[in-house]
Amino acid sequence: MTAPVILWLRRDLRLADQAALAAAVASGAPVIPVYILDDDTPKHRKMGAASRWWxxxxxxALxxxxxxxxxRLILRAGKSDDVLCALAEETGASAIHCMRHYEPWWRNAEKAVASGLSTGCAFVCHDGNYLLPAxxxxxxxGGQYKIYTPFMRALWQHMPPPVPLAAPAHVAAPHTWPASEGLNDWALLPTEPDWSGAMADMWIPGEAGARHRLEDFADKAKFYDEKRNLPSVAGSSFLSPHLHFGEISPAACWHATMHAGGSVDVFLKxxxxxxxxxNVIVQMPEYGAKNARDAFDRLPWRDLSDPAVKADFVAWTKGRTGYPIVDAGMRQLWATGWMHNRVRMIAASFLVKHLLIDWREGEKWFWDTLVDADYGSNSVNWQWTAGTGVDSNMFVRIMAPLSQSEKFDAAxxxxxxxxxxxxxxEPYIHDPDEYGARPKSYPRKIIGHKAARERALKAHEVVKS
Structure with a gap:
């Protein structure tokens, strides 16, 4: 009998434009799709609660x-290289196909699988989770780009990406399926309490849900630049969690929208x-934990072990800062696992500059609560906001959340x-404290904008010295 091939799935949970699946099917061998719940390889970077729900x-759906x-899908839990090597032995697999990933722990896992397999079982990584291989x-x-704009211009010369592959019409099954664990046994869903009600109302995880989001957005893509910054308008694509979990490819998103006209190029960027x-995390794997600019290692962040600082951080996480636009975003995040992009910038800037709390604390909170929590994007975005990144906003450019709220019509x-x-x-809703319109049930500002700005700039003096 023909030896089967294993399809190792991670953040590539789709059938269409899935190069590893296409190669496995094209081999003519029976295919064993497997997903491994691996909390060992990522260590402290294992998926957060919102991502586990998704x-x-x-x-x-897959x-x-x-x-x-x-x-069908085979489920196993454990360390990826151990599980895959054991499964290859158990099934007599001739090859393992997977999509290439760039998080440092997955790159290490890919090396461990390749070196741990017995002779006769090939290990093949395919590209396609991004527009181009990192x-x-x-x-x-011949060097690597660290700054976004020249990187974007260089990558743009290679666009559009290849036309997306269609899903296979059939996937050959092995004569005997290996044992699979039960998904419910993994306890990925919240129970005590079940806080996922609003998430279930907002999202349809899976490839069909991703296609529906893309079809809906394609008609609106030409207005992207005009509407994406308005929190009160559904101008976002809402594709980020689908892209993160690989339920749709970026090539599919590009081809579905590239002729929309208007400001669609802003979306493509x-x-x-x-x-x-x-590209950044391949060059700097510790980007999620280490300042890219060493000078910021001297910045005197407020100490989270101080009860007053801890209370400020908790107020931020719960949306109780007294700044309506910040609080709205943080509550949206907790309820839906997602936050409007403009508001993400405002809320992140508020934590770093108004509260002078280390960006890494915010990054960890987003890692646990976002359904699109992505190591590369999350790390790069937080370091951009904090001014610590290799390509970032200047720390001294301190976003004013109250004026941002009014400017972008967030009422x-x-x-x-x-x-x-x-x-x-309006305008009272943007700054109820200032207008004497604050209801008793809503908290006072935990710090004034002027005082926060002065404190942040004073702290930054250490960085400049």
């Missing part, structure tokens, strides 16, 4: 899609930003997520 539903093609876009001298983030957004303020009209 994963449960995405795996459920298994149903595979069964429609005559296949590291493949180089400078004129967001896809390029995903590639840029991977309806605030009413939705901060119901204590729902009865306030």
């Amino acid at each position: 994963l449960h539903h995405s795996l459920t 298994d149903a899609d595979l069964r429609a093609l005559g296949s 590291g493949s876009v180089t400078t004129g001298t 967001e896809l390029v930003w995903r590639d840029y983030a991977q 309806r957004y605030i009413r939705e997520w901060v119901p204590e303020l729902a009865g306030l009209q």
Whole structure:
């Protein structure tokens, strides 16, 4: 009998434009799709609670899609290289196919699998989770880009990406399936309490949900630049978690929108930003934990072990800062696992500069609460905001959340997520303290904007010395 091949799935949970699946099917061998719940390899970077909720539903959808093609999904838990090498021995697999990943722990795992397999079992990594393989876009001298704009211009010369591959019509099954663990046994869903109600209302994880989001956005893509900064308007693509889990490819998103006209190029550059983030973490694997600018190692962040600082941090996480636009964003994040992009910048800047709390504390909170928590994008975005990144905003450019709220017409957004303020009209809703309109149920500002700005600038003096 023909030896089977294993399809190792991670953040590539789709059938269409899935190069590893296409290669496995093209081999003519029976295919064993496997997902491994691996909390050992990432260590402290194991998936957060919101991502685990998404994963449960995405795996459920993928298994149903595979069964429609005559296949199924095998689930195993453990260290990826141990599980894969054991599964290859158990099934007599002739090859393992996977999509290439760039997080440092997955790169290490890929090396461990390749070196741990018995002779006769090939290990093949494929590209396709990004527009281009990380590291493949180089400078004129063959170096790697660290700054986004020249990286974007260089990558753009290779666009559009290849036309996306169609999903296979059939996936050959092995004569005997290896044992699989039960998805419910992994306890990925919250139970005590179940805080996922609003997430379930907002999202449909899985490839079909991703296609629906893309189809809906494609008609609006030409207005992207005009609407993406308005929290009260559904101008975002809402594709970020689908892209993160690989339920749709960036190439599919590019081809579906590239002829939309208007400001669609602004959206396409967001896809390029995903590639840029991977390019950064390949060069600097510790980007999620280490300042790219060494001078910021001297910045005197407020100590989170101090009860007053801890209280400020908790107020930020719970959306109780007294700054309506910040609080609306943080409450949206907790309820839905997602936050509007403009508000993400405002909320992140507030933590770093108004509260003078280390950006890494915010990055960890986002890692646990975002359904699109991505190591590369999360790290690069936080370091951009904090001014610590290799390509970043200047620390001394301190975003004013109250004026940002009014500028980007966030009143309806605030009413939705901060119901204590729902009865306030503009301009009072943007700064109820200033106008003497603050309801008793809503907290005072935990620090004034002027005082926060002065404190941040004073702290930054140490960096400049």
